[in-house]
Amino acid sequence: MPSSVTPLKPALASASDRLDLIERPRRNRKSEWARRLVKENVLTTNDLIWPIFVQEGENLRSPVAAMPGVDRVSVDIAVEEAQRAAALDIPVVAIFPYTDPSLRDPTGSEALNAQNLTCRACRAIKAKVPEIGLLTDVALDPYTSHGHDGLLEGGRILNDETVALLVRQALVQAESGSDIIAPSDMMDGRVGAIRAALDAAGFLDVQIMAYSAKYASAFYGPFREAVGSSGALKGDKRTYQMDYANSDEALREAELDIAEGADMIMVKPGLPYLDIVARLKQSFGRPTFAYQVSGEYAMIMAAAQNGWIDGEKAMIESLTAFKRAGADGILTYFAPRVAEYLRGK
Numbered sequence: 001m002p003s004s005v006t007p008l009k010p011a012l013a014s015a016s017d018r019l020d021l022i023e024r025p026r027r028n029r030k031s032e033w034a035r036r037l038v039k040e041n042v043l044t045t046n047d048l049i050w051p052i053f054v055q056e057g058e059n060l061r062s063p064v065a066a067m068p069g070v071d072r073v074s075v076d077i078a079v080e081e082a083q084r085a086a087a088l089d090i091p092v093v094a095i096f097p098y099t100d101p102s103l104r105d106p107t108g109s110e111a112l113n114a115q116n117l118t119c120r121a122c123r124a125i126k127a128k129v130p131e132i133g134l135l136t137d138v139a140l141d142p143y144t145s146h147g148h149d150g151l152l153e154g155g156r157i158l159n160d161e162t163v164a165l166l167v168r169q170a171l172v173q174a175e176s177g178s179d180i181i182a183p184s185d186m187m188d189g190r191v192g193a194i195r196a197a198l199d200a201a202g203f204l205d206v207q208i209m210a211y212s213a214k215y216a217s218a219f220y221g222p223f224r225e226a227v228g229s230s231g232a233l234k235g236d237k238r239t240y241q242m243d244y245a246n247s248d249e250a251l252r253e254a255e256l257d258i259a260e261g262a263d264m265i266m267v268k269p270g271l272p273y274l275d276i277v278a279r280l281k282q283s284f285g286r287p288t289f290a291y292q293v294s295g296e297y298a299m300i301m302a303a304a305q306n307g308w309i310d311g312e313k314a315m316i317e318s319l320t321a322f323k324r325a326g327a328d329g330i331l332t333y334f335a336p337r338v339a340e341y342l343r344g345k
């Protein structure tokens, strides 16, 4: 018998040393094949949405300091990234613009410009990579000089006036080829208003993924660096984004968005809010997504770069945790790396 073969033998010498257990949960974990057999949740490339930051210029990549491995890219490179995503079977890319400071104003008027970066990126990607889904964020913050998602008047964010602008922003995005409109602004009533406008304009097939439970969070810091709104932001977003102490409120928000026509709902941030993901999925049974945001990405990368955790393992574990909580998909900056990892398996 070759020495590498483990002989079958009783684990303990005498029966008296043995615990009298009917159930031994470890039996189902005894080997790789046994673990695979009882695996409950699996992460696949179908679960991934890749957020991409775009900037002006040509053949340009600018690293985002707080997000190692993530670059802001010019539109031509964004097209190449979309091609890479399609080749990796990633279903959707999400476009986020770095707007030149000279184009930012108090009303975020650049958001309504059909020639803005987001719209140009959409058209360029649609033309070259028609097989990939395109998601665009609807909110004014990449375009306002004050960094808020809505119109600001005397220190207040105006709801209904903002919604009127968001509707127009959604329309220019749909006209540019966006397949999924994702309102991230947290104004009341925006989903219904956007749905009605899309339908009236004939965009019956354009989907809405509502950022339904979006919390006022410290984990968005690196994103604001990436889109250049951190320096601009005055105050915080707590009068429109949710209080992280609340959970029932997320149910009411999601209920409203669904009633107003959201095709998909989203929770954001991700990992610290898995309880919300689970509650929404169980309560509504709708396609439910989570956003593993910039600060979550930064934490994993920073610890990995210090040699404190295994970054690749933490990446897969964190994304599988979203699946376990009930998420149908995850917006994650790890998307291309995970897709490559999954392909190699």
Ligand SMILES: NCc1[nH]cc(CCC(=O)O)c1CC(=O)O
Binding pocket: 137, 139, 141, 149, 184, 185, 219, 220, 221, 222, 223, 224, 292, 293, 294, 295
């Ligand atoms: N409304 C814009 C928006 N859309 C996505 C994010 C954050 C994404 C991330 O941190 O990765 C933000 C920032 C914010 O609300 O301040």
Ligand SMILES: [Mg+2]
Binding pocket: 186, 187, 188, 189, 212, 253, 256, 257
């Ligand atoms: Mg709402």
